[in-house]
Amino acid sequence: MKITELKLKNFRNAENEILTFSQDTNLIWGKNAEGKTNVIEAIYYFANSKSFRTSRDSDLIMFGENEATLTALFEDGGKICRYEIKISKNEKRSFYYNNIKISKMSDFFGNFRAVLFVPEHLRIVKNGPGERRSLIDGALCQLKRTYISDLYKYSKVASEKNAVLKDYKDCLETNALLDVYDDTLIEIGAKITKTRREYTKMLFERAKKHIYDMSGDELEYEFKMSGFSSNEDETEFYRRIIPETRKKDVIYKSMTAGCQRDDFEIKLNGIPLRQYGSQGQQRSVVIALKLAEGEIAEETKKSSPIYLFDDILSELDEKRREYLLKRLDGKQVIITSCLGSEEKIYSGKRIYVEKGKYIEGENEY
Numbered sequence: 001m002k003i004t005e006l007k008l009k010n011f012r013n014a015e016n017e018i019l020t021f022s023q024d025t026n027l028i029w030g031k032n033a034e035g036k037t038n039v040i041e042a043i044y045y046f047a048n049s050k051s052f053r054t055s056r057d058s059d060l061i062m063f064g065e066n067e068a069t070l071t072a073l074f075e076d077g078g079k080i081c082r083y084e085i086k087i088s089k090n091e092k093r094s095f096y097y098n099n100i101k102i103s104k105m106s107d108f109f110g111n112f113r114a115v116l117f118v119p120e121h122l123r124i125v126k127n128g129p130g131e132r133r134s135l136i137d138g139a140l141c142q143l144k145r146t147y148i149s150d151l152y153k154y155s156k157v158a159s160e161k162n163a164v165l166k167d168y169k170d171c172l173e174t175n176a177l178l179d180v181y182d183d184t185l186i187e188i189g190a191k192i193t194k195t196r197r198e199y200t201k202m203l204f205e206r207a208k209k210h211i212y213d214m215s216g217d218e219l220e221y222e223f224k225m226s227g228f229s230s231n232e233d234e235t236e237f238y239r240r241i242i243p244e245t246r247k248k249d250v251i252y253k254s255m256t257a258g259c260q261r262d263d264f265e266i267k268l269n270g271i272p273l274r275q276y277g278s279q280g281q282q283r284s285v286v287i288a289l290k291l292a293e294g295e296i297a298e299e300t301k302k303s304s305p306i307y308l309f310d311d312i313l314s315e316l317d318e319k320r321r322e323y324l325l326k327r328l329d330g331k332q333v334i335i336t337s338c339l340g341s342e343e344k345i346y347s348g349k350r351i352y353v354e355k356g357k358y359i360e361g362e363n364e365y
């Protein structure tokens, strides 16, 4: 798929802007704080229904305004599609896909697919498990519609259970209520973990090849259910571990086991990357994972996602940059950078941004 046009109305510092994109590489360049990342943020919203920088939609609305509108025109499988999102201070946000209002969020996911690569991802190996899970979850939401509703259901029941644990009284009634929550958490948690486990396997199978091509290193990983290494079936595992940790949950006043603790450990040539990896090795692994994420999305949806790279080229050395961009030849990539003409792009378009105004130019910049 390819995005052809993006319209921003009162989005961050863009008052009324129309950007058109090349089917290949698009470089959005300009000084700091002019509005480069804002474009990546807006486009990614169509893929994930949220910003990757803030959890408050109102932050996205231009200061002093009440509503922001984002409109994207894109081509997917030979069809022209239109997506419109209205974010309001006073009303619920609304989504329109090909002019029809989307009423269920599960109908939102998967229509527009993007692979996001931001500098924070370069630290994914060293960061906490939450960041690693969100890398997997962000990709899965775009591929599997039931996945997002499972995540919602799980987190709702988990917070209800945590509320009971907070005011826990050891009585028949409370324990029976916790048992009811556990049944749901075991069932949905097992589904979520199974999906993550299968996806991680596919992801690393592909990433392994990229690492080998890039540096000759052997990439391995280990998936950890609820933080534990185990080959057990997911349902059996949770059926065992969730009731087992009840006493601990009561002491900590919150759930200590479940899919909210899933994680994976990455190794390079048998050595754990988290403790011993060099910065370059970690970067290579993230590049490999991002390329793998795009390949899986393309195979699953039969069309390539859009690649959104926010300020990451300056973080990579020549060899890694070349590797990444060459692999994406022919795909649509949107890159932001402080560099203009010095930034090497193979083909496509350059868009200059100053104070939220976007000025299009061709390669001669």
Ligand SMILES: Nc1ncnc2c1ncn2[C@@H]1O[C@H](COP(=O)(O)OP(=O)(O)OP(=O)(O)O)[C@@H](O)[C@H]1O
Pocket (backbone or CB within 6 Å): 011, 012, 013, 014, 030, 031, 032, 033, 034, 035, 036, 037, 038, 039, 059, 060, 061, 062, 063, 311, 336, 338
């Ligand atoms: N709600 C808002 N209303 C108006 N302006 C906003 C709003 N939110 C952010 N901004 C402005 O948008 C600009 C930041 O845009 P953006 O993050 O895209 O910058 P950037 O070009 O990526 O910068 P950098 O190179 O530092 O990453 C800042 O000038 C900020 O004040």
Ligand SMILES: [Mg+2]
Pocket (backbone or CB within 6 Å): 036, 037, 038, 310, 311, 336
């Ligand atoms: Mg930026």
